[in-house]
Amino acid sequence: MTDPSRPVTGYPATPYAQPSGGHPYSSYPTYTQRQGPYSNAYAARATFIRRFVGAMIALFVIVGCIMLVIWLVLRPKVPDFRLDSLSLTNFNVSSSSQSLSGTWSVGFSVYNPNKKLSIRYEEVVSSIFYRNGFISETRVQPFAQGRKDRNFVNATLSAVNSFVDAPVVRAIEVDRGRGTVSFNVKVLARVQFRNGGWRLRRRLLRVLCRGVAVSVSSNSGSGKLAGGSRGCQVGVLEIISVPSLPSLPSPPRIQLPSMSETITASDSSGSRRQLYIYLAWGTGIFVVLFAVVVLLVYLILRPCRPSFILQDMTVYNFNSSTAPPFALTTKMQVTLSSTNPNSRVGIAYQSGMDIYAVYRDQQITLASLLPGTYQGHKEPVVWSPLLNGDSVPISPLSGEAFAQDLNAGTVMIKIKLDGKVMWKVGTWISGNYHLNVLCTGNIKFGDMIIKGQPTDPCIVEIGL
Known part of the structure; x- marks a missing residue:
């Protein structure tokens, strides 16, 4: 650089003079x-x-x-149904016409076991079967039931010359000859559990009183419940529309x-x-x-990400070729410190972290490997790697910009760190997370060793 007319293309390499004793910087x-x-x-x-x-x-x-x-x-609970009484009158079965007649008067007791929920019963339908043969059904008046209340419900079902299959007629006659005829009583209702203004959605209540025995003699058309009161099976299912019954048509002549x-x-x-x-x-x-x-x-x-600071940049060689193809030779030492801000979480830096220098988005040094280390709570860690790049090609635009920056006396260099870290809490250790650090510094040229000044705090990103 003795000729003033010659453009500035770099700073000559200076010998590495290490001071005696301790770290050189x-x-x-x-x-x-x-x-x-x-x-x-x-x-x-x-x-x-x-x-x-x-x-x-x-x-x-x-x-x-x-x-x-x-x-x-x-905690809504299903109500308890019991069949307390059943009386049968005008009971008659004709084998010749395969018909059945009779009137059934059924009495239920319904108990609400809930302490905080009342129950509203709507569209209540009661039906009676003999084994698999449908006999009759009727509608029951809707009613409401308070907490821990017991209600009594009556239903009257009748059939007049209703058609039944021949096997059903024969089975009834056999049971009647033995003195008892067993029926199945079923109840369907639309129910809703309530607590003040808060209401559950409506559901379908299904009640089955299976094998209800009625004492009927072969010469009499009447009978009463045999064996006393009995419990019924109760289930609550998703809402299913119960068809309204404005009039009760004759039961279909099909086997249910x-x-x-x-x-x-x-x-x-x-x-x-x-x-x-x-x-x-x-x-x-x-x-x-x-x-x-x-x-x-x-x-x-x-957990918070660690904070990084570019403490120092010392350049020993920083030259660029004067004509295309442009190439850049770099030798520098950077001092990078990291601080763990967490008071309960440690950070484990994995071996093989890469650190390198970048000029105008182009890598200008080889990646140096940093050793892995563990960083305790509120603990700092310092690395001082040497970064070298020998005749690294750069684009023509970067070469011209480098010459202009040298003439101006300041060159902006970025230091990038790529690696992996793990979080540690006690004996628990997390998986690997990607660590990306970007630090920026301005190199200002002097007479001997070139010093760099950090411009902004380092940007730290951690991701999966």
């Missing part, structure tokens, strides 16, 4: 971290995301807890499905539904508890 000052506009915007976005995720988790936990408390407090098959299918469906309900509640409780644990862990630990 221990006397260099430590640059404090300064907040730039990009860093503030990044921190604001990260804070917003953390708060949004925390609010969503808290909302989910609160809603789940409310649902769980409501279920634990209310077996009563035992109908109830077996109903019981099986009810058991499956109950199992699904238990599985749903179990899954919901597990999710709520898991969310609570995650929220507590997040609030207690609140």
Whole structure:
């Protein structure tokens, strides 16, 4: 650079003069971290995301807890049905015409076991069968039932010369000869559980009183319930429309499905539904508890990414070719420090982290490997790698810009760090997370060793 007319193309390499004793650059000052506009915007976005995720988790936990408390407090139970009385009059069976006549008066007692829920019964329909043969049905007046209340419901069913199949006629005559005839009584109703202004959706209530024995002699057309009061099977299913019955037409002359098959299918469906309900509640409780644990862990630990500072840049060789193809030769030493801001979370830096220099988005040095290390709570870590690049090709635009920057006396260099880290809490260690650090410094040329000045705080990104 003795000829003033010659353009400046670089700074000559200077010998490496290591001072005696200690680290050669221990006397260099430590640059404090300064907040730039990009860093503030990044921190604001990260804070917003953390708060949004925390609010969503808290909302989910609160809603789940409310649902769980409501279920634990209310816990709706199905009502208890008992058949207390059944009287039969005008009972007659004709084998020649395959017809049946009679009047059945049935009395039920209905008990609501719920302490906090009342029950409303609507569209109540009662029917009577003999084995698989339908005989008659009738509608019952709707009624409401308070908490822990017991109601008595009566239903009268009649059949006049109703057609029945020949096997049913023969079976009734055989039972009648033995002195008792057993019937199946069924009740369908649309029910709704209520607690003040809060109401559950309507469901279908199915009641079956199986094998109700009536004492009937062969010479008499009347009889009464044999064996006293008996309990009935009760199930609550999803709502199914119960057809309104403005008038009761004659029963169709077809054979209905077996009563035992109908109830077996109903019981099986009810058991499956109950199992699904238990599985749903179990899954919901597990999710709520898991969310609570995650929220507590997040609030207690609140892991933050480490902060990086480019403390020093010392350049020993920084030259560029004067004509195309442009190439850049670089030798520098950088001092990069990291601080763990977490008070409960340690950071494990994995071996094989790459650090290199970049000029105008082009890598100008080979990647140097940093050793892995563990960073405890509130603990700093310092690396001072040497970065070398021998005649690294750069684009013509970068070459011309480098010459202009040299004439101006300042060259902006970026230092990039790529690696993997793991979080450590006690004996628990997380999986690997990608660490990307970007630091920027300005190289200002002097007489001997060239020094660099950090321009902005390092940008730190951690992702999966």
